[in-house]
Amino acid sequence: MSYYDIDAILTDAEKVPCEFNLDVPELGYLDNNPAHALKAGTKIGLPLWLAEMLALANTSRADDPDEGRSFVSLNLPPALSNDVVQALKADPRAVTLRDQSPHFYGLATRMLDLFEEPELGAVVRKTFVVRANDVGLHARKAGGGVGRGKEEGSNLGVGGAGEEFLRGLDEWERQLFRKAHDGTKAGKEYLDNVKKG
Numbered sequence: 001m002s003y004y005d006i007d008a009i010l011t012d013a014e015k016v017p018c019e020f021n022l023d024v025p026e027l028g029y030l031d032n033n034p035a036h037a038l039k040a041g042t043k044i045g046l047p048l049w050l051a052e053m054l055a056l057a058n059t060s061r062a063d064d065p066d067e068g069r070s071f072v073s074l075n076l077p078p079a080l081s082n083d084v085v086q087a088l089k090a091d092p093r094a095v096t097l098r099d100q101s102p103h104f105y106g107l108a109t110r111m112l113d114l115f116e117e118p119e120l121g122a123v124v125r126k127t128f129v130v131r132a133n134d135v136g137l138h139a140r141k142a143g144g145g146v147g148r149g150k151e152e153g154s155n156l157g158v159g160g161a162g163e164e165f166l167r168g169l170d171e172w173e174r175q176l177f178r179k180a181h182d183g184t185k186a187g188k189e190y191l192d193n194v195k196k197g
Contacts, residue, residue, distance in 0.1 A: 013047050020040055
């Protein structure tokens with residue numbers, strides 16, 4: 001990911017649930033209590049970039065009884081909850097990923113970098129493969145007919161089922177759709193030019 005990638009920046013801004021392991025003075029405002037310290041055991045949603053830094057950082061003072069403990073324990077966000085994972089296992093097409101998180105795959109990738117969850121990784125991979133097939137099919141239809149069958153282009157993106165399909169895609173899937181649609185359109189134009197020439 002690039003430093004200037006807007007999708008990476010927006011993924012890093014997603015809030016993830018955390019639990020503070022230590023009392024932290026002068027951070028009570030994060031829990032709407034500015035006059036007090038943030039107490040150990042406080043559960044709060046933090047942006048991924050901050051939660052990751054606090055989870056990986058640890059206390060390192062020799063006189064500290066909490067030596068070596070991280071400031072927060074990081075938990076999986078609701079977009080990757082057990083209910084969502086079970087629904088994806090049952091039918092990846094039935095889950096509207098955008099409702100879970102606009103950057104679902106980016107968030108899943110980042111969380112898999114932090115957690116050892118092989119089952120979650122397998123489910124996310126299978127979800128992408130199954131849904132990418134549908135994205136490619138819809139992108140081809142939206143590009144108009146290609147080949148001998150001269151099938152008509154769909155109304156995808158104009159309204160109805162096509163609009164509903166596009167609305168449910170996360171950002172990676174939308175980029176895949178755009179690229180597949182543009183490729184289909186360019187291929188059709190090329191074939192038309194070859195026939196004319």
